[in-house]
Amino acid sequence: MQLGQVGQTITEKLTKAFTPHSLEVIDESHLHAGHSGARPEGETHFRVKVQSEAFQGKSLVQRHRMVNEVLAEELDGPVHALAISASTPAS
Secondary structure, eight states: OOOOHHHHHHHHHHHHHHOOSEEEEEEOGGGGTTSTTOOTTOOOEEEEEEEOGGGTTOOHHHHHHHHHHHTHHHHHTTOOEEEEEEEOTTO
């Protein structure tokens, strides 16, 4: 499934912030149709899987906070839910 504008923005921001070894941004909005926060046009529920050296020595909570800070504008706007998997290339 091709990402829309919100998904592309998430990809661009995470790439710029973390120079990831790998990055996957998945729009899961279709799985939440009719639920709280879902909109007919979608792009409300995302899952990100990001591997970056930037997470080295950081706890899981710190890693999630780092991602949330980068995506604060999206989380205050169109994104209702964000599932995060943030790891280092070695983990």
